[in-house]
Amino acid sequence: MTKKKRPLIKAPPDRQEGPLLVPGFSAAGIHGGIKKSRRRDLALIVSDPPARVAGVFTQNHVKAAPVLISRTRVRSGPCKAVLVNSGNANACTGDPGLKDAIGLCQRTARGLAVDEHSVLVASTGHIGERLPVARIRTALPRLLREVRPGGILDAAEAIRTTDRFRKVLWSRSQVGGEPVTLCGIAKGAGMIRPNMATMLAFFLTDLKAPTTTLRRLLQEGTERSFDRISVDGDMSTNDTVLLLANGRSRNRSARVGSAEYEAFASLLFPMMSELAAMIVRDGEGATKAVDIQVRGARSDKDANVLAYHLANSPLVKTSFYGQDPNWGRLMAALGSAGPWVHPQKIDIFYDRVCLVRNGVGLGKKKTAQAGRVLQKQAFTVTIDLHVGTGSARVLTSDLTHDYVTLNASYPS
């Protein structure tokens, strides 16, 4: 059986794109000689005035050089610029890799006439290779010249690795009576080409807010979005999410818990969730986006473990690909995930079709109905354990021939 490639989404239009401008932010994205193809691979985001910043980084014990640098710098002060490259992760490169990244930040800072510690850095691409520093240095003056308010689309293009489409969202709203603008760009994680399974996301806003607010917003937002997607259970060495706020808006500073905080959160959180969903839908090889909901667990923690176990089980994920309402695999996966479950209490739904009640299948008619749900590109699998009130939700994709093809191919 060789299934034809059925990309889940080709390239949706940049939704809510609007003018894509955020007051005070400008950007650029060019080909800097890192990728062998002539594609854009070097991006710069600049904020005027320097922005307050919060960051969330990979929990992997093996952290790439740019992660080590940026997570220190987000703690120390305002951020003037973020330098991003694709095509090379600058991970597992030891002290020379750290020096490479620091050197590039210095050069960028010199070009912008700012303190080098106000330049953050992020990378995505192949692990274990040194950055082509000479080529990037040569490209830097050109990158700086290209920086302009409308350059965010080019930057979104330049952070792509094997993403099938660039991921940009833009939104504007009132915060305490003042207009506030937010733009988010991201690149996909997991189910993608070797060593490029990194997730990067940058959120730019003119909101006026203290750093504590930004940290709280980013923490809460990632827990609801990027932490709730799973493609293959592996965590990258380079994952980076940054929230930059330059205070250009005239809103009253958005302190934690204030009306301004809530107003901005209702702008930011949906955007983070939408970008996370775009990443799952664009997972290479993916033909399905499956929303796994576990409820009735003894605790939220239990529900979380179970939802992730289902989302990462190769047997479960191939059944989605095969459009096979194979609930036996769900039962087996639930029973082996660790948390205690009561098999005779488990109910399973595909969308609204209940095909397992009290741990027992409800027959061929229900299975046929569930089979029709599985033919959809997006659907929900709900597990009710009936042993408590804990719940969790994870968005995942299927395991396909294309996933194997893409990940078994030789590194470029």
Added chain:
Amino acid sequence: MTKKKRPLIKAPPDRQEGPLLVPGFSAAGIHGGIKKSRRRDLALIVSDPPARVAGVFTQNHVKAAPVLISRTRVRSGPCKAVLVNSGNANACTGDPGLKDAIGLCQRTARGLAVDEHSVLVASTGHIGERLPVARIRTALPRLLREVRPGGILDAAEAIRTTDRFRKVLWSRSQVGGEPVTLCGIAKGAGMIRPNMATMLAFFLTDLKAPTTTLRRLLQEGTERSFDRISVDGDMSTNDTVLLLANGRSRNRSARVGSAEYEAFASLLFPMMSELAAMIVRDGEGATKAVDIQVRGARSDKDANVLAYHLANSPLVKTSFYGQDPNWGRLMAALGSAGPWVHPQKIDIFYDRVCLVRNGVGLGKKKTAQAGRVLQKQAFTVTIDLHVGTGSARVLTSDLTHDYVTLNASYPS
């Protein structure tokens, strides 16, 4: 890219088959109407006199009816017979499923004129469907008539689901100066067709030993063998390993720690390891058998978690399939497994080729050498963490197009 099917092993001869007789044991394997094909799907193993028995069963919270029955019965007394079927797991079938299995044990016991509690039962196959009890009842008299000392090969045939070859090993040795015979049969787990990812193994011997010895031997043996293989990280609802000893040999009873115990262990443990390795090599779709060795961890437990994380990582497993010495994926997987690791101390070897030292790659020449190791059908990946003395070892296979094909296909 569509790789050609490269089965790892076709059908090796039944090695060390010998006469395949174990004093006091007889068996049969027939088509009992469970599988739609006309293949054998019903097996019976009989011991005369009844055997002492020890069992190890799945840790899955969702346990099939035969597991619930047999794990109670192994505690209560001697075992006269084991009834096994393939094609249907009798799992998630509720109380009716329990009654089905108990009824079949009763009929078998009546046919053998023994107590029904001395009949154990095991099943493997599709989850969530009732056994075709009427057809099995009709087949039972024929099964009983076919039982003969040389019938173990037929039984090994009848417990297969999608195994490419039957798995039988036979061995004889001296225990305390007396000849003792051991025969083991198994069917594969994981990386196999939907809902049939069960591992079953039965070890038959004429050893004289108390039940405590058998329990200890089985526990220790499975920890070294069946617990050390991983194919896709999912645990079946039906896994069952039994050790039956009927005491026909004239050896002095093998108490724990005695010379007899050691002599028999040196017969049993290698056989268990070899059967476990056969299961990995026969994993459907598998083209590689990879021995993952982690050493220098803070503890054996840490090493175990890390080894299993590598063995179950889709990105790592597809790199084996693609013959791609993609050590960045190993580093990323080691860093995200949970246990603390020191990235700058990690060494990685493919067989004897060291391509990562202190967390940094040793260059293209070493990578090319490692690439040649990956072309082999079997090789070792060694991780030295240099932070302690803990070690662990897991045997795994690769993640291939055929795995997706087999597991995405509709249930039969």
